[in-house]
Amino acid sequence: VQLVESGGGSVQAGGSLRLSCVASDYPSNIYRMGWFRQTPGNEREGVASLDSAGSTVYPDFVLGRFTISRDNAKNSLYLQMNSLKPEDTAMYYCAARYGVIGTSTTPSLYTHWGQGTQVTVSS
Numbered sequence: 497v498q499l500v501e502s503g504g505g506s507v508q509a510g511g512s513l514r515l516s517c518v519a520s521d522y523p524s525n526i527y528r529m530g531w532f533r534q535t536p537g538n539e540r541e542g543v544a545s546l547d548s549a550g551s552t553v554y555p556d557f558v559l560g561r562f563t564i565s566r567d568n569a570k571n572s573l574y575l576q577m578n579s580l581k582p583e584d585t586a587m588y589y590c591a592a593r594y595g596v597i598g599t600s601t602t603p604s605l606y607t608h609w610g611q612g613t614q615v616t617v618s619s
Contacts (some may be wrong), residue, residue, distance in 0.1 A: 497519055497521050497522075497523060497592065497594070497608050498519070498520040498521075498610075499518070499519055499520075499590045499591070499596055499601050499608055499609065499610035500518050500611070501515060501516065501517045501588065501610040502515070502517075503515040503572055503613060503615075503616045504532055504588060504613030505616070506616040507561070507580055507615075507616070507618075508558040508617070508619075509545060509581055509582055509617055509619050510579060511580050511617070512575060512577060512579075512580065513580065514575070514577070515574065515575040515577070515588055515590075515613060515615075516572055516573070517529075517531075517573040517574070517575075517576055517610055518572050518594065518606035519571045519572070519573070520571075522594070523595075524595045526548050526594065526596065527548045527593065527594045527595070528546075528547045528596055528597070528600060528605070528606070529545065529546055529547070529564075529573050529591065529592045529593075530542055530543075530545035530546070530564075530590075530606060531543050531545075531564060531575045531588060531589070531590060531591070532588070532589045532591055532601075533586035533588045533589070533615075534587050534589070534612075535585070535586045540589070543555065543562055543575070543588075543601070544558065544563075544575060545618075546565070546566060546599060547571075547597050547598055547599050548597065551599050552610055553599075553601060558577075558584075560589050561577065561578050561580075562576065562578070563574060563578075564576075574606045575588070580619060582618065582619045584615060584618045585616050586614075587612040587614050587615075588612060588613050588615050589609055589611075589612045590609070590610040591603070591606035591609050592606060592608040593605060593607045593608065594607075
């Protein structure tokens with residue numbers, strides 16, 4: 497399975513971006529998918545996750561600003577990011593794990609990763 501992200505870019509603080517992730521295949525109807533971000537010298541951190549049961553989870557620092565969703569017909573995962581802050585600047589990655597249920601923002605619980613898309617928020 498290959499994951500390809502798009503939608504990153506540069507935006508001013510307070511602005512919005514929508515990231516997309518297209519999966520080449522879905523080997524299972526049971527899955528966990530998520531969005532992560534990473535800045536140089538720091539560990540990758542989860543910003544949103546959903547599973548095939550429809551559950552979602554967000555860390556406090558994006559709660560109310562980011563929304564994860566998916567379109568099964570398009571094999572796509574999305575991350576709507578509103579009220580962006582300069583500290584949201586990072587490389588954003590899409591991730592997936594198939595055959596398991598339950599959301600997670602822990603990177604080690606995912607097996608498939610995209611190549612990343614850069615998000616830059618200026619003040």
